[in-house]
Amino acid sequence: MRVQRIKIEGEITSQDQVDLSLIDPLLEKYKNKKGNIIPLLQGAQEEYGYIPREVFQKLANETGIKLSDMYGVATFYAQFRLNPVGKHIVKVCHGTACHVQNAGAITDALRETLNVEDGETTEDGLFTLESVACLGCCSLAPVMMIGSETYGKLKGSDAVKVIKEIRIKESN
Amino acid sequence: MIDPEVLEEYEAKDGYKALKRIAEEKISQEQIIQDVLDSGIRGRGGGGFPTGMKWKFAFNSKNDEKYIICNADEGDPGAFMDRSLLEGDPHAVIEGMVIGGYAIGATGGVIYCRAEYPLAIKRLNIALEQARQKGYLGKNICGIEGFNLDIYVKEGAGAFVCGEETALMASIEGERGMPRKRPPFPAEAGLWRKPSNINNVETFANIPWIIHNGPQAYAKYGSEKSKGTKVFAITGKIKRGGLVEVPMGMTIEDIIFKLGGGIQDDKQFKAVQLGGPSGGCIPKHLIHTEVDYDQVNATGAIMGSGGMVVMDETTCMVDVARFFLDFTQKESCGKCTFCRIGTMRMLEILTRITEGKGKEGDIELLEELAYQIKDSSLCGLGQTAPNPVLTTIKYFRHEYEAHIRDKKCPALNCKQLLTYEVDPDKCTGCTVCAKKCPVQAIDGERKEVHFIRQDDCIKCGDCYSRCKFDAIKLS
Numbered sequence: 043m044r045v046q047r048i049k050i051e052g053e054i055t056s057q058d059q060v061d062l063s064l065i066d067p068l069l070e071k072y073k074n075k076k077g078n079i080i081p082l083l084q085g086a087q088e089e090y091g092y093i094p095r096e097v098f099q100k101l102a103n104e105t106g107i108k109l110s111d112m113y114g115v116a117t118f119y120a121q122f123r124l125n126p127v128g129k130h131i132v133k134v135c136h137g138t139a140c141h142v143q144n145a146g147a148i149t150d151a152l153r154e155t156l157n158v159e160d161g162e163t164t165e166d167g168l169f170t171l172e173s174v175a176c177l178g179c180c181s182l183a184p185v186m187m188i189g190s191e192t193y194g195k196l197k198g199s200d201a202v203k204v205i206k207e208i209r210i211k212e213s214n
Numbered sequence: 215m216i217d218p219e220v221l222e223e224y225e226a227k228d229g230y231k232a233l234k235r236i237a238e239e240k241i242s243q244e245q246i247i248q249d250v251l252d253s254g255i256r257g258r259g260g261g262g263f264p265t266g267m268k269w270k271f272a273f274n275s276k277n278d279e280k281y282i283i284c285n286a287d288e289g290d291p292g293a294f295m296d297r298s299l300l301e302g303d304p305h306a307v308i309e310g311m312v313i314g315g316y317a318i319g320a321t322g323g324v325i326y327c328r329a330e331y332p333l334a335i336k337r338l339n340i341a342l343e344q345a346r347q348k349g350y351l352g353k354n355i356c357g358i359e360g361f362n363l364d365i366y367v368k369e370g371a372g373a374f375v376c377g378e379e380t381a382l383m384a385s386i387e388g389e390r391g392m393p394r395k396r397p398p399f400p401a402e403a404g405l406w407r408k409p410s411n412i413n414n415v416e417t418f419a420n421i422p423w424i425i426h427n428g429p430q431a432y433a434k435y436g437s438e439k440s441k442g443t444k445v446f447a448i449t450g451k452i453k454r455g456g457l458v459e460v461p462m463g464m465t466i467e468d469i470i471f472k473l474g475g476g477i478q479d480d481k482q483f484k485a486v487q488l489g490g491p492s493g494g495c496i497p498k499h500l501i502h503t504e505v506d507y508d509q510v511n512a513t514g515a516i517m518g519s520g521g522m523v524v525m526d527e528t529t530c531m532v533d534v535a536r537f538f539l540d541f542t543q544k545e546s547c548g549k550c551t552f553c554r555i556g557t558m559r560m561l562e563i564l565t566r567i568t569e570g571k572g573k574e575g576d577i578e579l580l581e582e583l584a585y586q587i588k589d590s591s592l593c594g595l596g597q598t599a600p601n602p603v604l605t606t607i608k609y610f611r612h613e614y615e616a617h618i619r620d621k622k623c624p625a626l627n628c629k630q631l632l633t634y635e636v637d638p639d640k641c642t643g644c645t646v647c648a649k650k651c652p653v654q655a656i657d658g659e660r661k662e663v664h665f666i667r668q669d670d671c672i673k674c675g676d677c678y679s680r681c682k683f684d685a686i687k688l689s
């Protein structure tokens with residue numbers, strides 16, 4: 043079980059005011075459909091990048107779905123995020139093919155450069171480091187993906203270089 | 215290759231001909247099921263259950279609402295056969311589903327695709343829309359009176375266990391994807407408690423060919439009990455990795471050395487992993503094993519969905535077992551105690567072995583836990599989770615023993631069990647290692663050969679990965 047996904051209340055902070063009207067079309071579409079929890083949560087995450095607390099509350103109020111049922115689903119699936127994420131999500135593949143080609147070294151190098159643990163976001167809000175299982179391009183192992191860009195046959199130092207390049211671009 | 219976004223290209227390659235023939239010749243549902251039975255095709259989703267039998271059960275289950283479902287969750291980390299089919303030939307999958315839907319009398323269809331495959335989802339949606347336009351989906355399909363079926367794509371949300379059929383159905387219903395008790399089987403009460411039939415992507419993609427060319431033509435390929443061809447994704451320490459489609463019954467040796475070109479950097483072949491987290495490792499001395507369901511099962515591995523990860527002398531088998539357990543432990547849905555906690559305990563033991571803290575009796579303890587987990591888990595995830603550990607113990611017990619007794623990793627993979635030394639011939643005295651060592655265990659002046667004080671070294675491996683001159687030796 044993804045025990046680490048169940049975080050203590052209070053850590054969940056949303057700095058920015060959340061514009062709740064963004065999910066109105068979504069509610070319209072799925073409100074009375076059966077089996078709608080997952081599409082609702084997916085749609086909300088699409089809008090905000092994660093699912094803020096207030097959004098859970100609004101979804102519950104408007105649809106009548108129990109808050110507990112929604113949290114149950116949100117913590118079950120790896121896709122859902124309960125915390126804001128960085129501008130760039132760095133997904134390092136830890137599927138079998140990447141593992142035997144030393145994906146561990148990539149994550150180690152990135153942890154050091156970004157100064158965050160797996161799953162965390164950098165203080166400047168630029169990067170979130172994530173491990174994923176198989177990006178479906180195993181022949182290029184080890185692989186990482188940032189945005190829609192895939193980087194294959196990596197070494198730790200290559201990964202660090204990519205990060206540095208993005209940092210430079212961002213600071214301009 | 216065909217352009218997957220152009221329906222006409224699929225049609226030019228005999229696409230939708232099987233479906234049209236069914237309509238023109240008024241072939242009965244029973245006859246289609248019989249053809250699929252005769253072809254001998256077995257499910258490609260891992261279990262290898264005869265597809266015709268499954269369809270028969272669903273057909274016999276009477277109800278005015280029935281579902282045909284395509285399992286495109288492809289959860290095995292290290293496999294991408296289904297992805298390539300969905301992206302490259304979505305209409306074949308759809309036609310297979312429509313034929314299946316006709317055979318069992320389905321009133322609705324769902325493709326459950328993992329969200330990590332955005333291109334596949336996009337192409338499926340394009341293809342479905344094209345099929346609707348052409349009357350391959352919708353009302354009275356191809357003029358078959360009363361055959362109404364539409365199919366939609368449902369995106370998964372990232373949970374391996376949702377590849378399990380009952381969990382998948384729970385997930386479509388919007389719940390936590392936790393497996394359900396069987397019986398009732400999906401053929402009686404599946405999605406929304408209605409009779410349902412679920413097959414893998416590759417299984418469906420084979421169907422149009424079978425109906426078009428006849429079951430006998432299909433049964434010509436393959437071995438006695440495993441018919442047809444199978445797509446494998448060869449990855450790992452292989453020269454030419456990628457997808458290959460081979461007739462059932464080819465030997466592993468031929469697949470790896472003839473098709474895959476052998477091992478990367480001409481290292482020694484050690485083992486090949488089949489079946490992902492539910493599967494096992496087949497060692498070098500069984501390399502003549504033929505890939506068919508029964509021969510592979512005899513080794514303790516499973517055919518699985520077609521992931522084939524090649525390992526060489528530098529791959530540590532204890533670490534591989536630990537890797538898979540780490541995966542299944544996280545992906546367990548938590549319903550069954552043994553699967554939820556047993557896998558955690560096994561993972562702890564494996565981790566301590568790879569860190570050099572293994573104890574006498576650990577192997578036996580692993581085996582005991584493994585059998586208990588297999589016996590008391592509800593679904594296939596728990597029932598097969600210990601397989602990677604059991605097969606590596608069976609074939610590579612000596613590696614476990616080397617870790618536990620001698621505190622050595624024969625493959626030089628487990629960081630904590632290595633000795634780090636400076637090679638005086640290569641060291642240029644650049645001081646990088648000394649600066650980076652977190653415990654200041656490296657002595658040496660600039661431009662002089664450095665030296666690691668073994669008593670202080672905590673074996674973090676930093677110096678090894680930092681040295682630009684390959685001057686840090688492992689042993």
Ligand SMILES: Cc1cc2nc3c(=O)[nH]c(=O)nc-3n(C[C@H](O)[C@H](O)[C@H](O)COP(=O)(O)O)c2cc1C
Pocket residue numbers: 256257258259260261262263265285286287288289290374375376377378379380412413414415417418519593594595
């Ligand atoms: C934990 C678990 C994961 C599974 N994952 C998949 C999967 O990703 N894709 C798939 O087709 N079948 C998967 N299966 C097998 C399905 O339950 C089911 O047997 C299969 O989809 C049936 O299709 P087939 O008869 O065409 O093989 C999985 C089973 C288990 C127990």
Ligand code: SF4
Pocket residue numbers: 375392393545546547548549550551553554591592593594595596597
């Ligand atoms: S065996 Fe594991 S994954 Fe399957 S139902 Fe039980 S706890 Fe869930």
Ligand code: SF4
Pocket residue numbers: 634647650651652653654655656666670671672673674675676677678
């Ligand atoms: S392995 Fe780590 S602790 Fe040991 S000498 Fe190298 S850098 Fe220092």
Ligand code: FES
Pocket residue numbers: 135136137138139140141175176177178179180181183184185291292293
């Ligand atoms: S294992 Fe990394 S891309 Fe498949």
